[in-house]
Amino acid sequence: MGKTLFDKIWDAHLVSQIQDGPNVIYIDKQFIHEVTSPQAFAGLEKRGVSVFRPEKHVATPDHNVPTLDQHLPIRDELSKTQVETLERNAKKHGITYYGLNHEYQGVVHVVGPELGITQPGMTIVCGDSHTSTHGALGAVAFGIGTSEVEMVLVSQCIMQPKPKKMRITVDGNLAKGVGAKDIILYIIAQISASGGTGYFIEFAGSAISSQSMEARMTICNMSIECGARGGMIAPDQTTFDYIQGRKFAPQGKEWEKALVQWKTLYSDSDAVFDKEYRFDAADIEPMITYGTNPGMGIKISANIPVESMIEESNKVTFRKSLEYMGLDAGQKLIGKKVNYVFVGSCTNGRIEDLRLFTQFVKGKKKADNIIAWIVPGSKLVEKQAKEEGLVEILEAAGFQLRQPGCSACLAMNDDKIPANEYCVATSNRNFEGRQGPGSRTFLASPLVAAATAIAGVIADPRDSMN
Amino acid sequence: MSRDKLNIIHSSCVPVPIENVDTDQIIPARFLKATTRDGFGENLFRDWRYDKSNKPIASFILNNSVYKGSILVAGKNFGSGSSREHAAWAVYDYGFRVVVSSFIADIFRNNSMNNGILPIVVSEGFLSEAFAEIEKNPEVKIKVNLPAQTIQIDSTGREEKFEINSYKKECLMNGYDDIDYLLNIRPQIEEFEKISAKIA
Numbered sequence: 064m065g066k067t068l069f070d071k072i073w074d075a076h077l078v079s080q081i082q083d084g085p086n087v088i089y090i091d092k093q094f095i096h097e098v099t100s101p102q103a104f105a106g107l108e109k110r111g112v113s114v115f116r117p118e119k120h121v122a123t124p125d126h127n128v129p130t131l132d133q134h135l136p137i138r139d140e141l142s143k144t145q146v147e148t149l150e151r152n153a154k155k156h157g158i159t160y161y162g163l164n165h166e167y168q169g170v171v172h173v174v175g176p177e178l179g180i181t182q183p184g185m186t187i188v189c190g191d192s193h194t195s196t197h198g199a200l201g202a203v204a205f206g207i208g209t210s211e212v213e214m215v216l217v218s219q220c221i222m223q224p225k226p227k228k229m230r231i232t233v234d235g236n237l238a239k240g241v242g243a244k245d246i247i248l249y250i251i252a253q254i255s256a257s258g259g260t261g262y263f264i265e266f267a268g269s270a271i272s273s274q275s276m277e278a279r280m281t282i283c284n285m286s287i288e289c290g291a292r293g294g295m296i297a298p299d300q301t302t303f304d305y306i307q308g309r310k311f312a313p314q315g316k317e318w319e320k321a322l323v324q325w326k327t328l329y330s331d332s333d334a335v336f337d338k339e340y341r342f343d344a345a346d347i348e349p350m351i352t353y354g355t356n357p358g359m360g361i362k363i364s365a366n367i368p369v370e371s372m373i374e375e376s377n378k379v380t381f382r383k384s385l386e387y388m389g390l391d392a393g394q395k396l397i398g399k400k401v402n403y404v405f406v407g408s409c410t411n412g413r414i415e416d417l418r419l420f421t422q423f424v425k426g427k428k429k430a431d432n433i434i435a436w437i438v439p440g441s442k443l444v445e446k447q448a449k450e451e452g453l454v455e456i457l458e459a460a461g462f463q464l465r466q467p468g469c470s471a472c473l474a475m476n477d478d479k480i481p482a483n484e485y486c487v488a489t490s491n492r493n494f495e496g497r498q499g500p501g502s503r504t505f506l507a508s509p510l511v512a513a514a515t516a517i518a519g520v521i522a523d524p525r526d527s528m529n
Numbered sequence: 530m531s532r533d534k535l536n537i538i539h540s541s542c543v544p545v546p547i548e549n550v551d552t553d554q555i556i557p558a559r560f561l562k563a564t565t566r567d568g569f570g571e572n573l574f575r576d577w578r579y580d581k582s583n584k585p586i587a588s589f590i591l592n593n594s595v596y597k598g599s600i601l602v603a604g605k606n607f608g609s610g611s612s613r614e615h616a617a618w619a620v621y622d623y624g625f626r627v628v629v630s631s632f633i634a635d636i637f638r639n640n641s642m643n644n645g646i647l648p649i650v651v652s653e654g655f656l657s658e659a660f661a662e663i664e665k666n667p668e669v670k671i672k673v674n675l676p677a678q679t680i681q682i683d684s685t686g687r688e689e690k691f692e693i694n695s696y697k698k699e700c701l702m703n704g705y706d707d708i709d710y711l712l713n714i715r716p717q718i719e720e721f722e723k724i725s726a727k728i729a
Binding site: 148208211220380482497 | 547548549551553554557558559561562563564565566576581605606609610611612613614615617632634635636639640643644653694695696697706707708710711712714715717718721722725
């Protein structure tokens, strides 16, 4: 029987298999940020052990950094302590550290791929559930807890049972104005916020393989939002072209050698998945969420469901969500007034996302009621946005490009949406209070965010696209 | 590092009959700024437990002193979302040693077991019976027998077997953790590195 892409990589990293217990899996690269690592470093110091393979870790602060005036000391004392603790731990243990003023600083999941650190066939972990982003390059990448961060620091291994395998195939052509974010929001709406629990997903099909590398990252990024451990896409020429020439990509002979190995990374034609879904790209429209988990998504032109359409077991969640969101069953979202727009995060904070947003708002004006936070995913994204002239276009339309960080995705810094305010966000979670206590989030694509920022109300980007 | 040893837990329960409780509800992001593992219990379910002026919200279950015990009984898909282990630390620090639900998110499940909390997945029928019994009488106890892998509602006698792999079961029963295990097999890990370097 053939092997799945996931099996090939997982099995090649199997150090040992404990009888009726987890697998011990070797980890090629761990990304570290300031929020989920201090207790791991404290733990290993308490045990009196050293970091086993310091060269296999990369650290950068992202979760609670300010997105303005990064050259100044962080004002929030607790955030400052966490960032300083990360720097101290990284330096003490010989781990590469991209601090706030380093040219490579940024959201870990943006930094890894753009520097060529993330490569096909690798096992990658980080104390962050959106580590699945790296799966877009054909790596097995997933989020872990702090105890596991410590395990990887001291042994370069984690212990986990092998997940089941799911394949989600999307074939066909996407309509105009529909992109990667809509694909993944559509999938989660179809299979629910827990539909992937226990599984590792492989995304496949023509609507996936025709996506750019960055768009694929958006798709894999949100695998966790349907409960899956991770998501991945088989590497192909798009992947190789993306990696070639990046800072830490293999060079010369090493590149040739790597390519030979990477080209073996696909699911064999007779590989068996524990579960399969198939979707038609033509069914996907620009999507938006109305509730408080990412599975509560609808086509932007649709109305919020009425209660009779909701499964019995989900009715309580449905009612509770609408109450929190201040919305009614059956209501239309287009035309709903919102005062905040957030573009950024590990889901949609890359250069292509900024280009999409900028192209849409070019020559238009931001609505007066809108407060928009446009946050690049990394220093390199910020630099490129400046070089490409995006910043001028944004400014002419009334927008400002901020500095890199996780920002209003989880509002650990000052970028908080006030209570009861609505925000159209390109990030990944619409949980209660996610963007600040009492905040109300509509998840959507950069294009929907752009259309909304111009209209001042939720708007369908297709209405003003030729 | 040694932790509490779990064996038989016989306790009244705290019910949170809400589905899809994500880790942002268990512990909101603004409380993740600590650099130690301590004290997260006071912010467990923070925004459901306290209002904007930090006054306890009377209608929330944790503010009702009738409900207490070391077993948290929660609605389907508990612990979804962020990988923050702070959620497990908060649950533990508050005093829970067992989390019962009909569906528990993967990462939260792992994080729980790495922190001396036993996550138990029960059938939908068992879960609704547990909620109903606790509603009738908040003092109803549930008996969790880790060695036998059984969970039973005292008042009705309904019992179910639950799954846990024997390695994790032994860890929880003896207070072992994975880090001790991994440190012990470092030579095997080094051997793995040599072999894979040759293949690559």
